[in-house]
Structures are given as structure tokens and as C-alpha cells.
Amino acid sequence: MRTFKIALAQIYPRLGDLEANLQKHLEVIEDAVARGADLVVFPELSLTGYVLQDLTYEVAVPLDPTHPILRPLLEASMRADLVVGLVEIDERGRYYTAGLYLSQGRLIHRHRKIYLPTYGMFDEGRDMAPGDQVQAFDTRFGRFGLLICEDFWHISPPYLLWLDGAEVLILTSASPGRGLGIPGKLGSAQWVELVNQAYASLFTVFVVHVNRAGFEDGQNFWGGSTIFDPNGERILQGPYFDEALLLASIDLDQIRRTRIRLPLLRDERPALVIRELQRILNR
Known part of the structure; x- marks a missing residue:
């Protein structure tokens, strides 16, 4: 299936309320499927909300398919593929901002956020561990890549996904409004949209960005999702x-x-990049 319909679920999660957010996901999925969606993409931490702080440890979910939060989503993925965001806890008690790709009742791919911002209003490194892997993955539509917010503002993760064969780069975010851009637009929105457009052009791929809406702890999340x-x-x-x-x-x-x-892509020279990176690291 080379042509498919994608739904961008620009939602306002309820902070720390897994059950309420799960119910919202299921309702949105039902609506999207009724409108013909083959894939539904939710924003960063869509099941938990963003400004979690000490709530992180209460809402974390292990990647167990029988878990009461994951099981209904896996069942819903029989009707449409899903990208959802949550806090993952691993077997050693480490916490990650994670994005999951679910399809046909199975977990196809899990991405752990690599870059955790700790500047300005952000302090994600306090509670979360960073991921350490960037890989494209195969879906029933084509080969995709999944990144979370700050990952996309560093050029290396989308570049690696491009080289790994990704045809669609999916970016999920919880981006709050900051600064002033051109008249009528937030600075953060203007910058993010320029970056997304640049990656689409430079890597000749589809770039899908889903940002959340709503308020938390005085922060206003600006939505503005794009393809x-x-x-x-x-x-x-x-x-x-x-x-x-x-x-x-x-x-x-x-x-x-x-x-x-x-x-x-045909003319890219990754071996040259590797050689020059090694030279720089060895200086």
C-alpha cells in the first residue's frame, strides 16, 4: 500500500491521568477510523501529559502487552496503525520518554527520546534517561522513522533515519509557545515549521509533525501540526x-x-562523513 491516509491527533492530554487519556485516545481513534484513517499519530507523552516532574514515577508503563493501558491500544491497532507517547519504565527501573508504533495488535517499534533538553524552561534530564538508538523501521505502508521533539532539532537523528531508508519522518512533540516570529506567529512555531520544511526538502521525504495543544504549569502548547x-x-x-x-x-x-x-540520497557519501567525524573526534 503506497498510498495511505494519515490522521494527526493534535490533542490536549490531562496531566498524569492515564485512564482519561487512554479513553481520549480510543475516542479519537474511533473518529479517525470512521473518517478513513490508516494511521493515527498522537503527540509526545500523549498518554501522560508533559510537565510530570514527580508524577513521572506514578504514570510510567512497562512495555507489557497485557498492561491495562497498552492492551486496549494494541487492540485498537487492529483497525489503524498508531503512534502514541508515554513514559516507559524498563526492567532496571529507568524512565524514558518513549514513542510506540503499534500495528495489527503488535508493537512494531519503540523509540526512546535521545536528547533531553535542560535549558530555559526545560528540565527533562532530571527524571528521564536518554535513549541511545536511532533506527528506521518497516511498516505495512513503507519504511518510517520516529523521533521525539528535541531529537529533531539535532540534524544527526533525521540524517541517520534518512540513510537507514526512512521514507516518512514522524516527529511528535510537546512544544510550548516561546518568542515572537513574523507578525501573527510564535517564534517557536515559525522555527519548527522551517526546520520541518528543510528536512523534507533536504532528505526528499515526508515529514509529519504532531504537536500537542493545551496548558500545563503556565505553559501554552501551540499545536500547529503539519505535513x-x-x-x-x-x-x-x-x-x-x-x-x-x-x-x-x-x-x-x-x-x-x-x-x-x-x-x-544517491549522491550522499556516508563513508566520507564517518571518516571526517572520526578525524574530528580524534583531535
């Missing part, structure tokens, strides 16, 4: 600040057409 195509054209734009369920069709064959015109 950019391999030509860098914006094909979907969500509203700022409000909840929304947005749908668009993606034709992965567009990637082939774009890369015939612009063969950047």
Missing part, C-alpha cells in the same frame, strides 16, 4: 493552540518522482 512533502511543500497545517483531528493522504511514490529530479 511537508518531499518537495518541501506544506500539504497540511493544523490550527494553533486548539485540539484538532487532521487527515491527509500520502502517496509514497512521490518520493521516487522527487528523487529522479533531485538525487540527493
Whole structure:
């Protein structure tokens, strides 16, 4: 299936309330499926809320398919593939900001957030451990990559996913509004959209960004979810600040057409990059 319909679930999670957020996920999935969605993408920490602090330890979920939070989502993934966000606890009691890709009742891929911001208003490194892996993965639609918020603002993770064959880069975030951009737009929204468009153009892939909405601890999350195509054209734009369920069709064959015109992947030289990185590290 090279053409599929994707739904961007720009929701307002309830801080620390797993049960309420699970119910919201299931309702949104039902609505998206009724509208023909093949894949539903939720934002960063969609099942828990973002400003967790000490709540982190109360809402963490082990990746056990029988867990009462995961089991209903795995069942729902029989109707549409899902990307959901949560706090994962591993077998050694470490906590991660994680994104899960669920399909046909199975966990297909788990990404642990690599870059944990600890500047300005952010202090994620206090409670979370950083992930240490960047891998693309195969879905029933094509090969995808999944990153979480700060991961995308470093060029190396999307670059690695591109080299690993990802045709769609999925970015989930809980990005609060900061600064001033062009008239009528937040600085943070303007910057994120420029970065997403740049990656779509440079890597000739689809870039899907789902940002949450709502308020927590004085922070206003700006929404504004987008999809950019391999030509860098914006094909979907969500509203700022409000909840929304947005749908668009993606034709992965567009990637082939774009890369015939612009063969950047063909001409990339990863061996040169490895050699020069080693030189820099050895200085």
C-alpha cells in the first residue's frame, strides 16, 4: 500500500491521568477510523501529559502487552496503525520518554527520546534517561522513522533515519509557545515549521509533525501540526493552540518522482562523513 491516509491527533492530554487519556485516545481513534484513517499519530507523552516532574514515577508503563493501558491500544491497532507517547519504565527501573508504533495488535517499534533538553524552561534530564538508538523501521505502508521533539532539532537523528531508508519522518512533540516570529506567529512555531520544511526538502521525504495543544504549569502548547512533502511543500497545517483531528493522504511514490529530479540520497557519501567525524573526534 503506497498510498495511505494519515490522521494527526493534535490533542490536549490531562496531566498524569492515564485512564482519561487512554479513553481520549480510543475516542479519537474511533473518529479517525470512521473518517478513513490508516494511521493515527498522537503527540509526545500523549498518554501522560508533559510537565510530570514527580508524577513521572506514578504514570510510567512497562512495555507489557497485557498492561491495562497498552492492551486496549494494541487492540485498537487492529483497525489503524498508531503512534502514541508515554513514559516507559524498563526492567532496571529507568524512565524514558518513549514513542510506540503499534500495528495489527503488535508493537512494531519503540523509540526512546535521545536528547533531553535542560535549558530555559526545560528540565527533562532530571527524571528521564536518554535513549541511545536511532533506527528506521518497516511498516505495512513503507519504511518510517520516529523521533521525539528535541531529537529533531539535532540534524544527526533525521540524517541517520534518512540513510537507514526512512521514507516518512514522524516527529511528535510537546512544544510550548516561546518568542515572537513574523507578525501573527510564535517564534517557536515559525522555527519548527522551517526546520520541518528543510528536512523534507533536504532528505526528499515526508515529514509529519504532531504537536500537542493545551496548558500545563503556565505553559501554552501551540499545536500547529503539519505535513511537508518531499518537495518541501506544506500539504497540511493544523490550527494553533486548539485540539484538532487532521487527515491527509500520502502517496509514497512521490518520493521516487522527487528523487529522479533531485538525487540527493544517491549522491550522499556516508563513508566520507564517518571518516571526517572520526578525524574530528580524534583531535
